[in-house]
Amino acid sequence: MSRILNVFNSPTRGAPAFIAFLTAGYPSLDITVPAMLAMQSNGVDIIELGMPFSDPLADGGTIAKANQGALQNGVTMKKTLGMVAAARAAGVTVPIVLMGYINPILSWGMEGFTKECAAVGVDGFIIVDLLPEDSSEFLGHCTRNALAFIPLVAPTTPTARLPLISSVASAFIYCVSVTGVTGARTELPVDLADFIARIRSHSTAPLAVGFGLSTAAHVKSVGALADGVVMGSAIVRALEEGGVPSLVKLLKEVVPSKSQ
Numbered sequence: 493m494s495r496i497l498n499v500f501n502s503p504t505r506g507a508p509a510f511i512a513f514l515t516a517g518y519p520s521l522d523i524t525v526p527a528m529l530a531m532q533s534n535g536v537d538i539i540e541l542g543m544p545f546s547d548p549l550a551d552g553g554t555i556a557k558a559n560q561g562a563l564q565n566g567v568t569m570k571k572t573l574g575m576v577a578a579a580r581a582a583g584v585t586v587p588i589v590l591m592g593y594i595n596p597i598l599s600w601g602m603e604g605f606t607k608e609c610a611a612v613g614v615d616g617f618i619i620v621d622l623l624p625e626d627s628s629e630f631l632g633h634c635t636r637n638a639l640a641f642i643p644l645v646a647p648t649t650p651t652a653r654l655p656l657i658s659s660v661a662s663a664f665i666y667c668v669s670v671t672g673v674t675g676a677r678t679e680l681p682v683d684l685a686d687f688i689a690r691i692r693s694h695s696t697a698p699l700a701v702g703f704g705l706s707t708a709a710h711v712k713s714v715g716a717l718a719d720g721v722v723m724g725s726a727i728v729r730a731l732e733e734g735g736v737p738s739l740v741k742l743l744k745e746v747v748p749s750k751s752q
Contacts, residue, residue, distance in 0.1 A: 493640040495587040495615050496663040499537045500698040500719055507748035508715035510535060511700055513591065513724030515542035515558035516575050517567035519732045528579045530736050532586050535747035539584070540618065540722070543572050543592030549621065554725040558732070569596050569605075573612050580613040587615040589642065594622045597630075606633040616640025616663055624653075624660045631660060642666050647687055651694070658695035664720060667691060667701045680710055688717045708746045715748060 499509050512531050516524055528539055544562035548555065576588055590609065597605050597619070609617075616639050622630060624643055634641045640663035645654065647668070657665065669684055684701070691699055701714045702722025714721045723746065730738040 493615055493638050493663055495585075496538060496589070496640050499587060500664060506750050508711075508718060509537040509698075509700065509720035510711070510747045511538040511540055511589075511702070511720050511722040512536040512727050512743070513540040513542060513555075513702075513722065514727055514731060515555065515562050516544060516572040517562040517565045518544070518558040518728070519561060519735075521565050521567070521571075523731060523735060524575045525579045525582055525584075526736050527731060527739055528584050528588075529582055530740050531743065532584055534740055534743040535750065536586065536743065538587045538589060538720070540589050540591045540724070541572065541576065543569060543590055543596060545593045545596060547595075548593065554728050558728050569600055573608055573614070576609075576614055577612040588613060589616045589618060589640070590614055591618040592620065594619050594630075602630055602633050606630075606637045606639060610637035610639055614639065616642055618642045618644065618666055620644065624656050627660060634662070644668055645691055647683075651690060654691060654694035658697055661695065661697040664698040664700050665691065665695060666722070667699050667718065669701050669703045669705070669714075680704065680713060684714070685717055708748075711746050711748060 514524065514527055531539055542555065544559045544567045546563060548559045617634065627641065631641050641660055642663055643657045643661050644666045645657055645668065667688065669680060688699060698719035700720030700722055701718045702724065705711060705714060705721055705723045706726040711721050726742060727739060730742045
C-alpha cells in the first residue's frame, strides 16, 4: 500500500498519476510481464492488472473480449499472481493493483488470497462488485496484509454514500467517469468537473478517473481535475493489435511528462 501512497504524495510530481490497465495473460501468456516492464519504463505510475473472469459485468467489449481470451489461454488466479511475482523478479517496482470481481476471490478464500497477494508483491485491489457495505471482512484481510482497498464512485452514486466510501478508501478512490461499462470514448462527460467536485466535498482521498479515457487530450483534461487518470481499453487494444511495440507507441503519446 505504501507504494501507492508514495505515488500520490510525492512532492516532486508535476502531473497526475498515470494508471494503466492490462488483462493478465492477454493477448498471450508471455506478453504480460514484458508489457508491465514497458509500462514502467514509459512513465506509468501504477499498473492495474485485470484478473480474468467469465462474467465481467462492468466491462465493455474490448476488456470483456480480453477476459474471455485470457481464460481461453488458460489464465487462472494462481497464474495471475504468478505473473505479479515474475514481474517483481524482472524489476517492476511500481505499484500493482489487481482489478476484478469478488467471486474468484471467494473461491480461493479471502484470507489465503490476500496473504498470497502480499507475498508476491500486490499493493491493492479494485473489486468492481464489492460494495463498501459488504466489504468489512475483505477490508480486514487487506489491513492485516498492508494491502489497499480502492472503492469506486459512479455518477449515479448518491451523495449520502460518499462519506462511507471515503472511509474505506485506504489509497485512492476510483471515479467512474460515465454511467455504463468500460471502453474508449470520443468525448468526456460535460459534467465531469461537477462530479469530481462533489466527491472532493466529502473526501480527502486522492481521486483517479477512469472509464473512457483514450487520448492525450482526455488525459490532459482529466488531469486538470483529478489526482490520477486511468486508461484501460485503449491499452488492451494496443497490445492486441501490435504487442509491446504498439503499447510503447501509445504510452509515448498519452503519458504526461512528470516535469510539467
